[in-house]
Amino acid sequence: MSTNKSALEGIRVIDMSRVFAAPVGAQILGDLGADVIKIERPGVGDDGRGYGTAWVQGKDGIETRQSSFFTVSNRNKRSITLNHSKPEGQEVIKKLVESADVLIENYKVGNLAKYGLDYESLKAINPRLIYCSVTGFGQDGPMAALPGYDGLFQATGGMMAVTGIPEGQPGAGPLKAGPSLVDFITGHNAALAILGALMYRNQTGEGQYIDIALLDTSVAMVSHIMQDYLISGVPPQRLGNGGNGGGPADLIHCTDGIIYLTAGTDEHYRRLTVLMGQPELFTDPRFDSNFKRAKSGRAELMEIINGWSRKFSLAEVQGMLDEAGIPAAKYNELPEVWEEEQVKHRGLRARTPHAYAEAGYVDLIESPLAKMSGSPASIRMAPPMLGEHNDEVLGELGYSAERIAELKAMKII
Structure with a gap:
C-alpha cells in the first residue's frame, strides 16, 4: 500500500457503466486515487457480475457475485444500487452530480436522455462535469444504435484480418485474440480522454462531453500494420506467430519447451547466425534483408533455426x-x-484484503501504473459487493437513515 499522495485525490467519479470496457476506464481513475461510486441495478447489479468462468468464493455461504470479468475491472470503487428509471433514483444521481467531476456511462445512444440523465441535462446542474459515453459505434452515424461487443470489433476493425495462421498452412484463417483486447484498450482510451479533459478544465474551468467508441479503438489498435496498408495499398498477410516488424521473429522449439525469438535487426540476426554456427546465413541471398527474413523467406529460415534449437534444452537456448x-x-x-522471477519482483500479483471472500483476500493484477515515483496507482479496496456502500454514500449526500430505509422499501436502492 502506497503512502504517496494520489494523483486524482479529491476527484469524484460516477460510474454508471457495465460489463468491461467502460468499467476498466473508471477503475484506472480509481487506481489513481479518485473516489469512484459505481451505480448498479438493485438486485441484479452490473451484467459483468455474471460473466467469465470463475467467481470469488464467499465466506459463510455468502454469494459474492464477483466473476472474473467484474473482479478485474471494479476494484477501488464503492457500489450503490439505484433504479434510475424512477424519479427518486434520478434525484440521487443528480445530487451526486452536484459534487462530481466525472460521469462514465455505456448505455445505448439516447437511453439516459429519457430520464434526464444525459450530458446536457446534467451540465445544467454542474457545468464543470466531464461526461464520458462509451458505446460500440459512437453517438451518431448509421450504426450508432447497434449493440457491440469485443469480438465484433476484432472482426470489424481489422485485427482478425492480421491475426491467425497464414494462408497455405493447416488451419489457416483469421483468429480472435484470447483476451477482450478492444474492450480493455477502449477502457484505457476512456481514462486517457478523461484525464485530458480534467487538465483542460484546470485551464478553462469548463467541463466537456466525451464520445468513446469501441470501433474507433479497434481500428487504431491495428496500428503500424494498418499503416502499412495506408502507405502501400497492399493488405498485409497474416503471419501466425511471426513478428510484424523485423525478422526472424517467431516461436522456436527446444527439447523441453518453447521460446519466442526476436532477432529483428541486422546485428541481432548476425549474432544469431554466429551462435548457430552458420554465419553464412547472414549473407545468404534468401535472408540478406529484413524484408526477406520477415516475409518471403520467413518460413524457410524459421525451419533452419528450429533445426538448431531442437538440439538443446530451453534453459540452454x-x-x-x-x-x-x-x-x-x-x-x-x-x-x-x-512463477517468473521478474513478475514476482514487480509485485504483479496483488493480494488484496476482501472482507467477504472465503480466503479473506482476493488476488488481483497490479496496475501497470504502480511504479510512478510521486503518485503511483494503488489498490485500496477490493471490488465491492452489490450495494455495499448504499448507506455510506447516501449518508454523505445528506439522506437520513429513515429516508434510506424508505428508498430500500420502495426498491429504489
Whole structure:
C-alpha cells in the first residue's frame, strides 16, 4: 500500500457503466486515487457480475457475485444500487452530480436522455462535469444504435484480418485474440480522454462531453500494420506467430519447451547466425534483408533455426541467446507467468484484503501504473459487493437513515 499522495485525490467519479470496457476506464481513475461510486441495478447489479468462468468464493455461504470479468475491472470503487428509471433514483444521481467531476456511462445512444440523465441535462446542474459515453459505434452515424461487443470489433476493425495462421498452412484463417483486447484498450482510451479533459478544465474551468467508441479503438489498435496498408495499398498477410516488424521473429522449439525469438535487426540476426554456427546465413541471398527474413523467406529460415534449437534444452537456448544479447523469452502457460522471477519482483500479483471472500483476500493484477515515483496507482479496496456502500454514500449526500430505509422499501436502492 502506497503512502504517496494520489494523483486524482479529491476527484469524484460516477460510474454508471457495465460489463468491461467502460468499467476498466473508471477503475484506472480509481487506481489513481479518485473516489469512484459505481451505480448498479438493485438486485441484479452490473451484467459483468455474471460473466467469465470463475467467481470469488464467499465466506459463510455468502454469494459474492464477483466473476472474473467484474473482479478485474471494479476494484477501488464503492457500489450503490439505484433504479434510475424512477424519479427518486434520478434525484440521487443528480445530487451526486452536484459534487462530481466525472460521469462514465455505456448505455445505448439516447437511453439516459429519457430520464434526464444525459450530458446536457446534467451540465445544467454542474457545468464543470466531464461526461464520458462509451458505446460500440459512437453517438451518431448509421450504426450508432447497434449493440457491440469485443469480438465484433476484432472482426470489424481489422485485427482478425492480421491475426491467425497464414494462408497455405493447416488451419489457416483469421483468429480472435484470447483476451477482450478492444474492450480493455477502449477502457484505457476512456481514462486517457478523461484525464485530458480534467487538465483542460484546470485551464478553462469548463467541463466537456466525451464520445468513446469501441470501433474507433479497434481500428487504431491495428496500428503500424494498418499503416502499412495506408502507405502501400497492399493488405498485409497474416503471419501466425511471426513478428510484424523485423525478422526472424517467431516461436522456436527446444527439447523441453518453447521460446519466442526476436532477432529483428541486422546485428541481432548476425549474432544469431554466429551462435548457430552458420554465419553464412547472414549473407545468404534468401535472408540478406529484413524484408526477406520477415516475409518471403520467413518460413524457410524459421525451419533452419528450429533445426538448431531442437538440439538443446530451453534453459540452454535461453542462456545462449541471453549471453549473445539476442531478445528472447520463454513461452509461459498462465500458471507459469506467476512463477517468473521478474513478475514476482514487480509485485504483479496483488493480494488484496476482501472482507467477504472465503480466503479473506482476493488476488488481483497490479496496475501497470504502480511504479510512478510521486503518485503511483494503488489498490485500496477490493471490488465491492452489490450495494455495499448504499448507506455510506447516501449518508454523505445528506439522506437520513429513515429516508434510506424508505428508498430500500420502495426498491429504489
